[in-house]
Amino acid sequence: MEIQTSEINTVLEIQDLVVNYETDDGIVHAVNGVNLKLERGRTLALVGETGAGKTTIALSILRLIQDPPGKIRGGSIRLEGEDLLTYTERQMEAIRGDKVSMIFQDPMTSLNPVLTVGDQIAEVIQIHQKVSKAEAEKKAREMLELVGIDGDRAKEYPHQFSGGMKQRVVIAIALSCNPTLLIADEPTTALDVTIQAQVLELMKELREKYQTSMIMITHDLGIVAETCDEVSIVYAGRIVEHGTLRDIFKNTKHPYTVGLFNSLPNIKRRKDMLKPIKGLMPDPTNLPSGCPFHPRCDHAQEICSKRKPLTTYLSDTHFVECLAYENGTGVTIAEREG
Amino acid sequence: MHKYILKRLLMMIPVLIGITFIIFVILNMTPGDPALIILGSEATDETIAQLREELGLDDPLLLRYGRYMLNLMRGDLGRSYLNDRAIFPAIMERLPITLSLAFLSLLIAVVVAIPLGILSATKQYSFLDSASMILCLIGVSIPNFWLALLLILLFSVKLSLLPSGGLNHGLVSYILPAITLATSGAASMARQTRSSMLEVIRQDYIRTARAKGVRKNKVLIRHALKNAIMPVITLMGLTLGRNFGGAVVVESIFTLPGTGRLLLEGIRSKDIPMVMGCVVILSILISIANLLVDIVYGFVDPRLKAEYK
CATH class of the missing domain: 1.10.287 (Helix Hairpins)
Structure with missing residues (x-):
């Protein structure tokens, strides 16, 4: 009985997901065994640098990775207990936009320039709900008003909207069928700061209204602190640290996570130089041996380049993949400053 | 507008x-x-x-x-040096033949080229894609007077299916001339459709449409083609214009009494008013073809409509 309730409460469970981009020039190991779990009504942040594999994880959930060259090579993605990787294309089409929907990064390019915004919202409603065209159009107007745009503007085209307004339209499309899971892929990156705050506020409001679970992909730790319950830090296609917002912000463990925090400007110590993480993301066609972060890690020992770190649970909610937290490896880390 | x-x-x-x-x-x-x-x-x-x-x-x-x-x-194109007939009515009498030929061959080109281009784009690098692109390359390179002769040899002489010239069989008489004239236009249109579809299907809004759960084929037609068709429309206008010019050769080979042949006869006999008249009428037609393209643009792309003031 207890197992059943926990299953119902788990909206999404990804296990050992492996995604490669297989090109003539080599295999890009974009996602290398990712595990994550999301409960109903919770928001999970996927944080990491550009190229860490965040978007690939998100697109795998919708099975929308460009194939070729992208291939899901292993693992399972369970949505309310059903493995999406076993679904046919037809079954996936029924899921997309209905149970799982996605907000894309760049609102400037994610709307079709030759269709009215009303049509673009009504389309998703008509696909998934048994309504007439007129009803779908009426619902589309309501959705526009919900995201704070005058319903009469439904007959206008995307080029007549500003960037922030376009992102609101994209949000309206994503929420029109009241999804169980909403994936937001850097929804505010392309917007300026004042509009960012508005869009985030809107998303938070709507999420609470509809009890939607959400995955928020971002590299902005400020957004994470504002909107998320749990945080997964993604590095080279793996989750290197995961915990509640408090675990990650107050009890930071992984040297990479520490590096991310240190790269933020500190308003209290304005004269300090920023401390960026040295080096670049490793080439995903040729990942370093052992811990993928070791070439950039200040605390790296010889063993770090030889053995892959295991998942170490620090508490029920907090885990980290770093040899420093495994017993008997001899790697030690000083506590984070500040 | x-x-x-x-x-x-x-x-x-x-x-x-x-x-x-x-x-x-x-x-x-x-x-x-x-x-x-x-x-x-x-x-x-x-x-x-x-x-x-x-x-x-x-x-x-x-x-x-x-x-x-x-x-x-004043609408007076002069009189023919050759037989003293008024030029304007002489051209108008022959114009319907040239217009039918030009539009029919445009129609054939569009009907063949656009589906072929879409298919090639969706199955990029497949056998079908390579085969159709090789065919297109042949299509643009083949001179139409030679193609015309080959078609006559096959369909009229060998198979006796279609007339080799003249206008005695109504619409059937137009089939071979229209195919001849359509070939190079169809080939370039198919290539253009393919490349602009390939560009469009990689756009973010196509991914958005897929993320909404729109069926793959519907994404292609409703979301991709409507964006990809713009350069193809330009090409249609140019092709129509070229068809008016190409009619000169094709009408001669298939002995169709159209404006093109009138022009050619005028040149041969140095009938200056006739040549001038044909050129003026053909230029007006080509200009109208281009204007039509611009008007169609406005209907297809809402961003351009706003600029049409």
Whole structure:
């Protein structure tokens, strides 16, 4: 009985997901065994640098990775207990936009320039709900008003909207069928700061209204602190640290996570130089041996380049993949400053 | 929109002045005395001089051009040197044949090229894609007079399925000429459709449409094609224009009595008013074809409609 309730409460469970981009020039190991779990009504942040594999994880959930060259090579993605990787294309089409929907990064390019915004919202409603065209159009107007745009503007085209307004339209499309899971892929990156705050506020409001679970992909730790319950830090296609917002912000463990925090400007110590993480993301066609972060890690020992770190649970909610937290490896880390 | 169309129609005037002037000058530089052609080789110098006077051939070039343009504005294209018939009705009589040929071959090109282009784009690098692109390469490279002869050899001589020329069989008579004329246009249109579809299907809004759960084929038609079709429409306009020109060759081979053949006969017999008349009418048609393209743009792409003021 207890197992059943926990299953119902788990909206999404990804296990050992492996995604490669297989090109003539080599295999890009974009996602290398990712595990994550999301409960109903919770928001999970996927944080990491550009190229860490965040978007690939998100697109795998919708099975929308460009194939070729992208291939899901292993693992399972369970949505309310059903493995999406076993679904046919037809079954996936029924899921997309209905149970799982996605907000894309760049609102400037994610709307079709030759269709009215009303049509673009009504389309998703008509696909998934048994309504007439007129009803779908009426619902589309309501959705526009919900995201704070005058319903009469439904007959206008995307080029007549500003960037922030376009992102609101994209949000309206994503929420029109009241999804169980909403994936937001850097929804505010392309917007300026004042509009960012508005869009985030809107998303938070709507999420609470509809009890939607959400995955928020971002590299902005400020957004994470504002909107998320749990945080997964993604590095080279793996989750290197995961915990509640408090675990990650107050009890930071992984040297990479520490590096991310240190790269933020500190308003209290304005004269300090920023401390960026040295080096670049490793080439995903040729990942370093052992811990993928070791070439950039200040605390790296010889063993770090030889053995892959295991998942170490620090508490029920907090885990980290770093040899420093495994017993008997001899790697030690000083506590984070500040 | 109306204002825009009016503006475009007015812009045709300088284009026509330019074209007519160039043709007029060229025709006047070609050797051979029209009066001699009209009267034949037995004419005396006296009668020739008299006719030259009558036709105004002794006046300076610019004066003659001005006179021609004034008459043109009144809808008078002059009279044929050859048989003294009025030019305008003579062209109008033959025009429907050329128009049918040009539009029919455009239709064939569009119907073949667009589906082929879409198919190639969705199955990029497949056998079908390579095969159709090789076919297109052959299509653009093949000279249409040669293709015409091959088609006649196959369908008229060997298989006796279609007439080799003339207009005695109604619409059937147009089949081979229209295919001949359509080939190169269809080939370039298919290539254009393919490449612009390939570009569009990688756009973010296509991914958005897929993320909404829109069926793959519907994404292609409703979301991708509507964006990808723009350059193809441009090409349709150009193809239609080229068809009017290409009609000259095709009508000769298939002995269709259209404007193109009228033009060719005019050139052969140095019937200057006839040549001028045909060129003027064909240029107007080509300009209208281009105007049509611009109007269609406005309907397909809402971003352009706003600019049409």
